[in-house]
Amino acid sequence: MLATATGNAGMERSVMAARGLCMTFSPKGARPVNALDGLTLAAQPGRVTGIVGPDGAGKTTLMRIAAGMxxxxxxxxxxxxxxxxxxxxxVRDRIGYMPQQFGLYEDLTVQENLDFYADLQGVPPSERTGRYAHLMHMTGLEPFTDRQAGRLSGGMKQKLGLACCLVKSPGMLILDEPTVGVDPLSRRDLWDIVYTLVERDGIGVVLTTAYLDEAERCHHVALLHEGKLLDEGPPDWFYRRVRQRVYLVTPASGMKPRDALSSLAGRTDVIDATISCGRIRTVFRQPASGLLPTLPDGVASGISPVRPVFEDAFVDRLVSEGAGRKRDWPADGLTEAPPLTGDPTVVVRVAGLTKRFGAFAAVQGIGFEVRRGEIFGLLGANGAGKTTTFRMLCGLLPASSGEITVAGRDLRHSPAEARTRLGYMAQKFSLYRQLSVESNLRFYGKAYGLGRKTLGRRIDWALDEFDLKTRRRLPAGSLPGGYRQRLAMAAAMLHEPDILFLDEPTSGADPLARREFWLRISGFARSGVTVIVTTHFMEEAEFCDHMIIMAHGRTLAKGTPTEIRSIARSEANPDPTIEDAFIALTDERGHPQPEAFGNG
Known part of the structure; x- marks a missing residue:
């Protein structure tokens, strides 16, 4: 019997109650999939209930059933x-439901979107004026009611989606990963809105999230795996499994944190390892029993115990259940290129890069260099200019002025020649949804000009490396979000590019999948692949060798992770994170203004 902190008490007074819930999908040409398998779970009014789990756990299926979809x-x-x-x-008009891809009409203004959803929900005109004013004030959208939704930043679109859900005051709010692809400032704003609703109106909120620091903000958390409930309770309930097993390991002098991570992640006595503030946060398989764990020479210069967080417990529980693949890292065979040796040369050089849309400058005078085998990060709030910069670097958008040299080619004058050396993974899933996994890989391999034998070998590599063998015949559109990301990265790596551009590569992926992604990316970099990445997971920026933080199309800060973290160091916060530095910079100097929305 499942041991939980609360059991299933309170079903009678719940806003949502599942009893023995099952959902089976039968894709054409594939084995049936049990998305939910006898799930029993309840959510209470006046509380935030978080649903977490790995890709394919059944989270979105549960949300869609609760919404009557x-x-x-x-x-x-x-x-x-x-x-x-x-x-x-x-009760449909008393439920507010916000799916992962909320249906905003991008050609309509903020006000017109509100009117449309008010019409759908039957809100009388007499009630709208006051309701709109309250929602616009709560979401910070007051100055933008005449702006088209398509010109809002990602964070502002999420806030508008939430406002549309609340046009008619609900008794229950269902949010399916509402903060995916949203910068830390906007995430903070969205959580403030949610808690205002819970505390003031007493509504029940059920949400799924890929950010496990957000699980710590929930009143109650349910952990799903393969459609079943593994555990549930308040966040503190989950820590009991990992007490006295979590340590911070300081890498040896001169060793990159990501290389130390790769060494630790492959050990049999290690359940989990991830980078935190330049050190390796490590969950060991067994308690230390009063003695510090022994570490290999040349990897670590120090180790100290640390208080568990929810993500430690999450990964520990899922690994113990067999979720994810426990691999031997470092993975030197991730690419077939020779390991990086000698002094890396500059392969990307940007100087005075500017992009104008009419009178508006989306990017203004950006400059940096990236060397072979480096991981370089572009960070910034929604609307800062990251994606515009990214698209210019990939040759997908012409620069207005400035210099871009990629792999020795001037991208402004020889874009086609330079593109043959690049791999690109878009922020939005852009593969063919109706084609199978294998057909997508075959199509992109042929587009890259791979011969029959080479293509067959690379497809076999991709299916194995990204754990897609059992899904090779499934339509790409039917894959869970994390597996779509795997397929997109596999397609980008088929032709063994010199430079890999990753735009939010782990958006929507669960923590286990994110760890595998970054261990792969580190393996690519060790083999000499240069990686340029954007991300809203600030802890992922710790994998970068260098990064820039952007706002208003300009560079706010640039440097190594250590240099960026030092921006937020103070007597009150002697050990800041990159997220601390990001918020300090963008909140004080770079919070996006209306002109920047939609151009980053």
């Missing part, structure tokens, strides 16, 4: 006292 195969689900199979229509 799917009918379960077996079992029962009640929402606000109504059975979703027979009475969802009676």
């Amino acid at each position: 799917l009918m379960p195969t077996a079992g029962h689900m009640t929402v606000l006292g109504a059975d979703v199979a027979t009475g969802i229509d009676s």
Whole structure:
């Protein structure tokens, strides 16, 4: 029997209650998939219930059933006292549902989107003026009611989506990964809105999240795996498994944190390892029993115990359940290129890079250099100019002025020649959804000009390396979000590029998948691949050799992770994170203004 902190008490007064819930999908040409398998779970009013789990755990399926978008195969689900199979229509107007891809109409203004959803939800005109004013004030959208939704930043779009869900005051709010692809400042704003609703109106909120620091902000957390409930309770309940097993390991002098991480991640006595403030946060398999764990010479210069966080417990529990692949790292065979030797040369040089859209300068005078085998990060709030810069570097958008040299080619004058040396993974999934996994790889391999034998060998490599063998015949559009990201990266690496551009590569991926992504990326860099990446997961920036933080299309700061963290160091915060530095910079000097929205 499952041991939880709360059991299943409170079903009768819950805003959502699942009892023995099952959902089976039967894709054409593939084995049936049990997305939910006998799930029993409840969420209470006036509380935030977080649903977490790895890719394919059933989180989104659960949210869609609760919103009345799917009918379960077996079992029962009640929402606000109504059975979703027979009475969802009676309470649909009391449910606010925000899916991962909320249906904003980008050609309509903020005000027109609000009007559209008010019409759908039957809100009388007499009630709209006051409701709109309250929502615009709460979300900070007051100055932008006449702006087209398509010209808002990612964070502002999420806030508008939330406002549209709240046009008619709900009794329950269902949010499916509301902060994916949103910068830390906007994430903070969204959480302030959620807690205002809970504390003031007493509504029940059920949300899924890929950011496990957000799970710590929930009143109650349910951990799903393969459609089943593994554990549930308040966040502190989960820490019991990992107490006295979490340590910070300081890398040896001269060793990159990501190389120390690769060495530690492959050890049999290590459950989890990730970079934190230049050190390796390590979860060992067994408690230390009063003695510090022994570490190999040349990897670490120090080790100290540290208090667990939710992500430590999450990864520990899932690894113990067999989720994810425990691999032997470092993975020197990730690419077939020879390991990086000698002094790396500059392969990307940018000087005075500027992009104008009419009178508006989206990027203004950006400059940096990236050497062979380095990982370089572009960070910034939504609307800062990152994606515009990224697209110019890839040759997808012409620069207005400045210099861009990629792999020895002037990108402004020889873009086609330079592109043959590049791999590109877009922020939004851009592969063919109706084609199978294998067909997508074959199509892109042929587009890259790979011969039959080479293409077959590289497809076999990709299916194995990215754990896609069992999904090779599934349509790409049916994959969970994290597996779509794997497929997109596999396609980008098929032709063994010299330079890999990754735009939010782990957006929507669970923590286990993110770890595998970054260990792969580190392996690519060790083999000599140059990586340029954008990310909103600030802890991922620790994998970078250098980075810049942008706002208003300009550079706010540039340097190594150590140099960036030092920006936020103070007597009150002697050991800051990159997120601390990011917030200090962008909150005080670079919070995006309306002109920047939609251009970053």
